[in-house]
Amino acid sequence: MDAQTYNTALADLRTVRDQIKKARAALVKQEADRDKRIVQLASHEKATAQRIAPAAGLSVADVVALVPALAPDSLAANAPQPPPPRAPQAAVESAQPLPKHTAAAPVPTASDHSAPPPVPAEVTALEQSAAPEAPRELPSIPADSTGDAWFAHASGLASTRPNFTQQARSTVFLDTATGVLVHRNQTHHLDLANRSAADLLTAVFHTVPEGVERIYITAGDPWHRDTGRYPYLRDAVAAWLNAPTPGWRTDTGRGRDRMAGHFVHARNPVGRYQRETGEQHVEIRSVGEWFDVDGDDPATVRDAFVLLWQALRRHWSDAVVMGSPSQTGRDLWTRTIPQRGQYSDGFPVLSEELRGLLHATAGQGRNELITPPRLPDQLPQLVEYDRTFAYAKHTWKSPVGTPRRITARTFAAWSEKEQMRALYGCGHWQVRVTVPDTWNHIGLLPAPAPGDRAWHYPAGPGTTFTTWAGGPEIHTALTNPIQPWKIEILDGILWDDGKPLDDWAKKLKETWTNLSAQAHFQGDAQQARAAHLASRAVRSVLLYGIGAFAQRPRMVTGTTPRTLERDVPPDAEIIGFDDELITWQKPTGFARDPNAHPEWAAAIWSGARAALLTQRHRDDNTYAGALHTPPGTVVAFRTDALYLTQPHDWPHHHQPGDYLLRGHLTGPVTAPTTEEELLTLRDAGRGALTAEREA
Incomplete structure (x- = not known):
């Protein structure tokens, strides 16, 4: 050839x-x-x-x-019957002060690094034939001294208080559907031609010649203009970001802000551009990162950001609203690091091995849709409850200090009191779980499912699985109000209890409360709406700030001309292409990020998932959550929202974590079988509840 x-x-x-x-x-x-x-x-x-x-x-x-x-x-x-419960070893039956309607459950341990019990060959064959995809296997801590070496901090890496003042950036707000641009107190009408990135940059810099560093798109989603030409939404976004922009090139980053290159996201992408001549940099971003815009004009969105900045300044004299909620959240947190005391030198970062383990074994929000035949085809009604500012309720206690490994043997040797103290504390546990034989409700603990970072919640009676879970979920499984589950400790990571996020979260909660009050009592409709959007932005600052602590392995995105396809990195995944460019991404592992604390994010996510199941309201002497509903009435979970087939009189005092009635759709309602169908019903239920309240 x-x-x-x-x-x-x-x-x-x-x-x-x-x-x-x-x-x-x-x-x-x-x-x-x-x-x-x-x-x-x-x-x-x-x-x-x-x-x-x-x-x-x-x-x-x-x-x-x-x-x-x-x-x-x-x-x-x-089908095999579930094995009889194993006898607890070394006096590890748990007993602890519990609510009157709960009972203690045994917490047996397994021998150090033991394998799961053998499964009959015929069962294995049946499972293999019935499951087209096997669940992914979660990693474990190595059994030898290699695993013990993980329990240290990364050398020379710690979160410290910044010694510089963050600089604000000149920002404009643009509706690409109408061409309306708001810059400070001025409103302009632009001709955006075909709404390409080049058209936007040309029009904005012609109108604001003194320079703009951030362009927020409030409506229009210009990156979706050619979706019909591409099989995936992400491909259309990548093509829009990487289309030619005469006079500009992809930003390569500068100074303390090392954010560089475009961020390809199906709905909220980020385009970063730099003048081919000169040092001018600009970002094109979506306000969808901060809050949902429902027909709000750019002036209202601008007012929301002004109110957000003013409210944050009451707690942080040097507060700056950065490009994204996650950037803003982490920057504000670093400015709460104590200047005196135990952690005045900073919070050390875990070893890369433990960060990798937490990344692989600590899921985020619970997202589960329960479909027929577990539910009837026709639901009597669909009721949505949303936990108000949910994650803010779970920041009062977080892991600190050098982590300790708690093997099965170590756990078994402890007294009952020591075991319970550990499970109440800040820990992450590898466990073997068995669902009770007579269980008839939802699943309690996450288990790995096929797919990257996918989780499901086994609920079948007698089901046994091995997983990792945080202390709040383990405690809930042992003390739930229906029937205790069997939990065997295989391995674990235990930290001291601390409050590294408490000051930060309290300030954000106060900011949220003040803005929510403004939205409620403000007489001017536009300013009331702006205050509401600002309060939603505070929620995003905390929510995505926590997510930023998780520090996913870095993914680099790049483009290569089709004519130079051989230059695509051999370990890269092609995520989009057109006639001219190939867009690819490749993992680069964990960066030496001084603010990487996945142990904090994991603890908060575990607490939030547990609170979706059961949450005590001390002032009202009552409980709320999915386990306080009749079996067969839970339709779905979506991060901090719960969908049911009947309403409940749960207390709501406008406090973080309270269950707020968000939607109510009277039936009969066809049971949703896809996420899209659920979201359609959710929107209809919210509209119906609003109409009912206004009637």
């Missing part, structure tokens, strides 16, 4: 690659539609997996995996 033939064949191969990507996108949609139809068919009283399987082109096992209730009687009869 000569060089010309080789190059021609490469071009043909790229064409086939593009066609395959589009075909796969179409196939994914068709498979989702097929699965939805199978679930619908399963609601028929005489439905059988043997009848549905050939119609769907699947095996009986595949159909049963989608709808377990369709398992043939012969398989169900041969």
Whole structure:
């Protein structure tokens, strides 16, 4: 084969690659539609997996995996019974002061680094045939001294109080649907032509010649203008960001702000540009990072940011609203690091190994949709409860100090009191979990599911699985108001209790309270709306500030001309392409980030997930949460929201963590089977509740 033939064949191969990507996108949609139809068919009283399987082109096992209730009687009869409870070792039965309606549960431990009990061969074969994708396996701490070496801090890396003043950036607010631009107290009308990045930059800098460093898009989503040309939304966004911008190039970062390159996100991307000549830098961002805009004009959005800045200044004299809530949150937190006392020299960062373990084993919010046949096809109603400013309730205690490894043997050797103190403390535990044989409610603990960072919540009676979970969730599983679960400690990480986030969170909560009050009592409708948006922005500062502590492994995004495809890094994943450019991304591991504290994010997320299940209201002497609802009435969880088939009289005192009634849709309501259907019903329920209150 000569060089010309080789190059021609490469071009043909790229064409086939593009066609395959589009075909796969179409196939994914068709498979989702097929699965939805199978679930619908399963609601028929005489439905059988043997009848549905050939119609769907699947095996009986595949159909049963989608709808377990369709398992043939012969398989169900041969299914193994859950093993009897193991005797607790070394006096590790837990007993602790509990609410009157709860009971203590045994907390047996396993021998150090022991393997799960053997599974009968026929069960293994059945599981393999019924599950097209095996759950991912969570990592463990190495058994030898290698694992013990993880329990240290990264050398020379700690969060310290900044010794510089953050600089504000000149900002404009632009509605790309109408062309309305607000700069300080002036309003302009721009001709944005085709709404490309180049058109926006040209129009804005022609109107504001003295220079702008940040352009917030309030409406119009210009990066979605060519979605019909691409199989994925992300591809359209990448193409918009990377289209030619004469006179500009992709920003490479500067000074203390090392943010560089475009950030490809399906809904809230960030475009970073730099003059080809000169030092002028500008970002194009979406205000969707901060709050949801519901038809608000750029002037109202501008007022919201002004109110946010003024409110933050009451607590931080040097507060600056940065480009994103996460940047703002972490910057404000560093300015609460104590100047005296134990941590005046900073909060040390964990070893990279422990950070990696937490990244892999500590999920974020609970997102779960419960579908038929676990629920009826027609729901009597759909009620939405949202935990107000939820994460702010779980920042009062966080892990600090050098972590300690707590092996199964160590835990078993402790007294009952020491075990309970550890489980109440700041810890992250590897556990073997067994669901009670008579359990008939929702799952309590997250387990790894197929897919990158995917989690599910097993609830089947007798189910056993191994996972990692935080102390609040372990405690909830042991003391829940229905029936204690069996928990075996396999390994664990334990820290001292501290308050590194308490001052920061209290100031943000006070800021949120003040802005919420302004929104309620403000007589001017526009200023009331601006105050409401500002209060939502404070929520985002705390929410995404906590997420920023988690410090995901860094992902670098880049572009390469199609003519230079051989220059794409060999370990990169191609995430988009057009006729001219290939967009790719590649992981680069953990950066030496002095503010990386995934242990704080993990503890807060665990507490928030546990509070979705049960939360005590001391002043009202009552409880709220999913476990305080009848079995079969929970429809979905979405981070800090709970969807039910009946309302509950739970207290709401406008305090962080309180359950707020957000939506109420009277039935009958067709049970949602996809996230899109749930969100459609959510919006309808919120609208119905608003109309009811205004009537």
